[in-house]
Amino acid sequence: MYRYDTLDKEFLADRTAEFREQTARRLAGEITEDQFKPIRLMNGLYLQLHAYMLRVAIPYGSLDSRQLRKLAWIARTYDKGYGHFTTRTNLQFHWIKLADTPDILDALASVDMHAIQTSGNCIRNVTADPFAGATAEEIDDPRVWSEAMRQWSSLHPEFSFLPRKFKIAVTAAPQDRTAAKVHDIGLVIKRARDGALGFEVMVGGGLGRTPYIGSTIREFLPASRLVSYLEAILRVYNRHGRRDNIYKARIKILVAALGAEEFARQVEEEWEKIGTASDLPDTELARIRAAFAPAVFETLPARSEAFEVAKASNPAFARFVRNNVKPHKKAGYAIVEVSLKAIGETPGDASADQMEVVADLAERYGQDDIRVTHEQNLVLPHVKLDDLATVHAGLAAAGLATPNINLISDIIACPGLDYCALANARAIPVAQHIAEKFADQDRAETIGELKIKISGCINACGHHHVGHIGILGVDKKGEEFYQLTLGGSGAEDAAVGQILGPALPANRVAESVDTLVEVYLRERGEGERFLDTFRRLGVAPFKEAVYAEAH
Amino acid sequence: MPKLIRWRDGDAVLDDSAFTAVADEDDVPAGDVIISLSRFQSEGERLLSEGRAVGVRLEASENVEDLVYDLPRIAVVAVAFPKFRDGRGYTTADLLRARYGYRGEVRAVGDVLREQAGFMVRVGFDAFEPADGATPEQWRHAANRHRHVYQRAADGRAPAFAERGE
Numbered sequence: 001m002y003r004y005d006t007l008d009k010e011f012l013a014d015r016t017a018e019f020r021e022q023t024a025r026r027l028a029g030e031i032t033e034d035q036f037k038p039i040r041l042m043n044g045l046y047l048q049l050h051a052y053m054l055r056v057a058i059p060y061g062s063l064d065s066r067q068l069r070k071l072a073w074i075a076r077t078y079d080k081g082y083g084h085f086t087t088r089t090n091l092q093f094h095w096i097k098l099a100d101t102p103d104i105l106d107a108l109a110s111v112d113m114h115a116i117q118t119s120g121n122c123i124r125n126v127t128a129d130p131f132a133g134a135t136a137e138e139i140d141d142p143r144v145w146s147e148a149m150r151q152w153s154s155l156h157p158e159f160s161f162l163p164r165k166f167k168i169a170v171t172a173a174p175q176d177r178t179a180a181k182v183h184d185i186g187l188v189i190k191r192a193r194d195g196a197l198g199f200e201v202m203v204g205g206g207l208g209r210t211p212y213i214g215s216t217i218r219e220f221l222p223a224s225r226l227v228s229y230l231e232a233i234l235r236v237y238n239r240h241g242r243r244d245n246i247y248k249a250r251i252k253i254l255v256a257a258l259g260a261e262e263f264a265r266q267v268e269e270e271w272e273k274i275g276t277a278s279d280l281p282d283t284e285l286a287r288i289r290a291a292f293a294p295a296v297f298e299t300l301p302a303r304s305e306a307f308e309v310a311k312a313s314n315p316a317f318a319r320f321v322r323n324n325v326k327p328h329k330k331a332g333y334a335i336v337e338v339s340l341k342a343i344g345e346t347p348g349d350a351s352a353d354q355m356e357v358v359a360d361l362a363e364r365y366g367q368d369d370i371r372v373t374h375e376q377n378l379v380l381p382h383v384k385l386d387d388l389a390t391v392h393a394g395l396a397a398a399g400l401a402t403p404n405i406n407l408i409s410d411i412i413a414c415p416g417l418d419y420c421a422l423a424n425a426r427a428i429p430v431a432q433h434i435a436e437k438f439a440d441q442d443r444a445e446t447i448g449e450l451k452i453k454i455s456g457c458i459n460a461c462g463h464h465h466v467g468h469i470g471i472l473g474v475d476k477k478g479e480e481f482y483q484l485t486l487g488g489s490g491a492e493d494a495a496v497g498q499i500l501g502p503a504l505p506a507n508r509v510a511e512s513v514d515t516l517v518e519v520y521l522r523e524r525g526e527g528e529r530f531l532d533t534f535r536r537l538g539v540a541p542f543k544e545a546v547y548a549e550a551h
Numbered sequence: 552m553p554k555l556i557r558w559r560d561g562d563a564v565l566d567d568s569a570f571t572a573v574a575d576e577d578d579v580p581a582g583d584v585i586i587s588l589s590r591f592q593s594e595g596e597r598l599l600s601e602g603r604a605v606g607v608r609l610e611a612s613e614n615v616e617d618l619v620y621d622l623p624r625i626a627v628v629a630v631a632f633p634k635f636r637d638g639r640g641y642t643t644a645d646l647l648r649a650r651y652g653y654r655g656e657v658r659a660v661g662d663v664l665r666e667q668a669g670f671m672v673r674v675g676f677d678a679f680e681p682a683d684g685a686t687p688e689q690w691r692h693a694a695n696r697h698r699h700v701y702q703r704a705a706d707g708r709a710p711a712f713a714e715r716g717e
Contacts, residue, residue, distance in 0.1 A: 007699045007711045014697045022666075035683075038635065039666055121636065151701040151711065157673035158645050158704070161638025238642050239614075273650065278703050284712035 001064060001369065002147045002291040004112040011154070012109045015116060019043050020102035027099060042122075042160075044115030045101055049421050052096040055118040056108060060128035060146035060170075061089030061372035065359035068370055070111045072355035078104055083355070085340060085348040087412060087463055088167070089127050089372040090118055094419050116154060121162045121249075123153035123234075127178050129171045130371040133292060134381035136329035137173035140189045140197055144289045145170050145226065148280055152227050159234045163241035164249035166234070167206075170199075179374055179490035181205045181214045182466055184251045185233065190220060197223040203233060203263065204255030207460035211496040212252040215260035217267060228279045232271035236263070295367045295382055300332025304385035316403075317392050319441060323403040325388065332385055336366075338378040338395060339402040339410060343435045346428050347413045348376035357398040365391050375412055375451075377405065408450040408517070409435035412463055416456030416473060417480070423456035425473025425480035425506075430454055433510040438517075447517055450530045453488075466490035468531045469513060470497045482509045486516070486542055487534045501543050512546045519545045555658065556679040556690050558672055563691040568678075570606050570627055572660075585629050588613050591621070599624055608660070611639040615646050622653050630676070632661035641674045648675030648705035668693035675705035 004012070019039075026036040033047075040046075044055040056071065063071075071091055075083045078100045079093040086092055096104070108114055117124055126149045128142040129135070149168060153159070159166075169178040172189035180186030186202035199221045205214030221229050233251075242248045255263045311318045326335040338358060341347050350358075362370045362380055365387040371379035383391055395401040404410045411434060414420065416427030431454055438444050453467030457474075464470030470485035481503035488497030504512055517530070519542050524533045534542065557566045570583045575590055579598065585606035586594070598605050606627030607618060618628065628647060630640040640659065647653040658678035659671050665685040672694045679690065699711050709717075 005715070007714060011697060011699045011701070011711070014699075018693075018696050042666075121638075154701050155669070155697070156702055157670045157700075158641045159638070160670055161636055161641065161667075235642055239639055243637060243639075280712060281716070283716055287712075287715065 001062060002143070002288065008112065008151075009109075012112070012114055015114065015155075016102065016105040016109050019105055023098065023102050038120070040101075041119045042117070043101075043105070044118035045096070045098075046119060047421075048094065048419050049417075050419070051094065052098055052101070053419070054093045054096045054101060054104060054115055055086070056083075056091045056093070056113060056115050057118045057125045058089050058091060058113075058372050059150045060126055060132075060143050061130050061374075062128075062132075062143060063370040063372065064368050065363040065370070067111045067113055068355050068359040068362070070107060070113070072352040072359070074104055074107055075352040075355065081353075082349050082351045084346070084415065085350065085372050085376050085378070087374045087376060087414075087461065088118075088125050089130075089374055090125055091372075092415075094415070119165075120160075121164050121166075122160045123149075123156065123162075123166045123168065126150055126153070127167075127169045127183075127374055129173055129177050130373040130379045131173070131177060131326070131335055131381060132371075133294065133369075134328055134333075134335050135173055136327065137175060138189075139172045139191055140223075141289075141292050142170040142172045142187075142189060143292050144285070145187070145189070145199075145223070147288050147291070148226070148285065149230070152230070152280075158231075159238060162234070162238055163243045164246065164251075166237075166251065168230075174492060176490075176492040176494075177373065179463070179466065179494075181492075181494035182207055182211070182463070182490050183214065185230070186214050187226075189223075192220055199223065199226065201229065201233075203267075204252040204260065205494070206250050206252040207463055207465050208250065209247050209458050209460075210253065211460070211465040212256060213494045213496065214252075215255060215263075217260055217264035224282065224285070225276070225279055228274045228276060229267075229271055231278055232267045232274055235270055235274075236266045240266075295369070297330040297333060297382070298384070300330075300384065300386075302331040304332060304388075307385040307388050310389035314389070316396070316401075317389055319445070320392050320401055320403040321388070323407060323445070324401075324405045328382065330382075334383050334385055334388060336380040336383045336388070336391060337373070337405045338380065338400050339404055340377050340400075341404055341410045341435065342399050342402045343404075343409055343439045344432050345399075347411050347431050350378075354398050354400055357394060357400065361391050361394050375410065377410070403441060404444060406449045406451065407444045408438045408447050408452060408513075409444060411435060411452045411454060412467070413454040414456050414461035416454075416462075420456060420461075422459055423473065424458075424475035425456050425482065427454045427456040427462055427471075427473060430471060430473075430482065430506065430509050434513050437510045437514055447521070448529055450517070451489075452513070463490060464488075465496045466494065467497060468529075468534070469516060471509060474503050476503065480506050482506065484509075484512065484516075484546075486539055487531065489531060493531075498539050500539060501547050504546075515545050516542050556681060556685070556687050558677045558679070558690075558694070561695065563687040563694065565687050566678075568680075570604070572608070572629070583626070585627055588617060591618075591625075595621065606656070606658075609640075609643060611637050611643075615643045615651070619651050622647075622651060622655070625655060627656040627658055627678075628653065629658045629660045632659060632663055632667075635662045635664050635667060637662075641670060644671070644674040644676050645705050665689050665693045669696055673700065673704040673706045673708070
């Protein structure tokens with residue numbers, strides 16, 4: 001993992017000192033809330049319905065045990081004992097007092113963490129494949145490039161006041177676990193025929209009011225030219241992106257208005273003028289790369305007797321393995337996904353105690369490495385098969401062994417009207433009702449992969465457009481209604497979902513999902529996921545079933 | 552004379568502006584003036600021939616490229632920030648300095664706040680009309696806040712990766 005050096009630490013110390021002064025000015029009444037707002041937003045501090053919310057950056061979703069323990073300590077000391085992992089792989093504390101925030105930022109800085117650029121119209125936390133460094137699928141380690149982009153984007157002098165927020169994802173595997181195609185920039189690491197490393201560059205994807213799948217503007221960008229090319233994209237966007245209407249200010253609107261081809265032409269023209277001056281020297285890339293040198297793995301047999309015995313004797317463990325354990329690139333190791341979607345709980349929430357359990361397990365059995373996924377779960381990327389049963393038992397004791405990764409109860413939900421000032425409707429209770437309806441684990445496994453994503457308003461923080469089943473909260477004359485969409489995907493087969501029909505009242509959402517599932521189970525062909533069946537049949541049979549019952 | 556903050560060698564000092572900012576609807580007074588791009592295009596030749604210094608105000612929506620040919624005879628480029636959130640002026644300043652090698656004064660005008668000082672200095676602004684009444688001391692403090700930076704920019708500061716290489 002990347003370790004902050006003196007320069008990184010001093011950068012952070014300067015930043016937290018600045019915010020301490022700014023907060024003191026606000027608390028002393030020297031500046032108004034209106035004047036303070038842009039300042040706090042540059043430090044991830046939002047004013048929500050009940051309290052301040054602090055959004056802590058988790059760069060490319062990567063943590064070590066020391067950092068996760070500090071987050072647990074902050075949750076216990078300054079919040080109500082829990083935190084909420086987000087689809088940007090950040091962590092939100094929802095019950096923060098303004099006067100405490102400078103101390104919290106100091107605590108974060110003590111473990112090389114911060115809240116810089118977790119809000120505001122700037123380049124946000126770069127997300128990467130949570131299986132980086134562990135999956136055999138990847139061509140290169142995306143964390144190297146994510147860290148390079150973290151540094152480059154931090155307080156970028158030209159790009160800190162963009163038309164709107166800007167999100168970048170990077171993946172190096174054919175199976176996209178980052179939703180790269182619905183990002184402002186999606187980078188896919190590739191090798192050219194001659195073996196050279198580079199990126200496919202996709203631009204203009206996004207969700208919100210007007211969802212778009214990103215367009216590829218460059219099939220192959222030599223890896224060493226990444227920063228200058230990003231600067232060209234950002235510069236074209238900074239100059240020409242709309243600033244008259246915040247709902248039309250994301251880069252996707254500019255790309256759609258110009259057309260991807262013309263946008264690409266403008267970027268290439270600018271890129272030629274920029275030249276190589278801003279690209280990182282190979283020595284710096286090598287320094288960062290060295291920080292992500294492969295963990296030291298033991299040479300182990302591919303088959304672990306201890307693991308096989310535990311699987312045969314403990315059905316709960318066997319179920320966990322079926323759903324939450326993924327193949328590792330090294331024989332004798334596995335990737336473990338830790339679900340933060342326990343039935344009836346808030347998706348993405350983790351208590352301080354749970355964070356500490358995960359930190360302990362990572363330290364003892366997982367090479368001190370923890371990842372956050374954009375689907376609001378955690379990952380222990382390097383666990384020996386021999387230790388899996390012990391890790392499972394440790395997780396289970398803390399309520400963290402829910403065997404539902406990618407199943408119907410592994411739901412993404414935004415905080416919704418329970419916390420958020422923008423929301424039209426609650427999202428968390430809807431997720432809880434659906435999870436409870438499908439609590440039967442056998443049935444959930446029979447249904448198989450089914451991604452439900454819930455947003456409490458059109459801003460789409462819950463990624464509903466790319467849910468296999470998407471659920472959007474809308475306000476109808478003061479009542480919460482929910483618009484269902486089907487057939488979306490945020491993965492390599494990205495698509496925006498189709499609207500099923502008129503919005504449904506809250507009490508009909510879970511049963512309607514049940515109806516949709518029944519149609520799927522009835523109609524599905526061999527090996528078809530819900531998404532595949534929907535794509536084959538179209539919306540008609542699903543619509544008919546849900547709305548027939550309404551009459 | 553309006554006051555402005557000048558940035559010289561890492562320090563901020565208070566100075567008088569010798570230039571009068573002239574709105575398009577007003578007559579051009581005697582002395583050094585800052586006028587709009589469109590007025591410069593129609594009247595600049597005459598004003599310069601009178602032997603005075605002329606500056607041009609670029610609105611956020613105007614392209615610096617339209618001024619490039621005239622840069623050697625323009626004393627000041629005043630880059631307008633209609634709102635602090637409107638970041639187009641940062642690109643304008645960076646292009647003026649890094650791409651077009653402009654050595655005259657690049658002045659930030661409009662919604663200019665001390666929270667932007669560090670960014671503005673980095674992209675090459677060297678004169679400021681703060682809208683928040685920031686003093687030179689406050690401006691210096693804000694602009695010099697960070698001991699390290701991560702990017703190459705028009706200010707020529709060594710980015711972290713270059714410091715590491717030393």
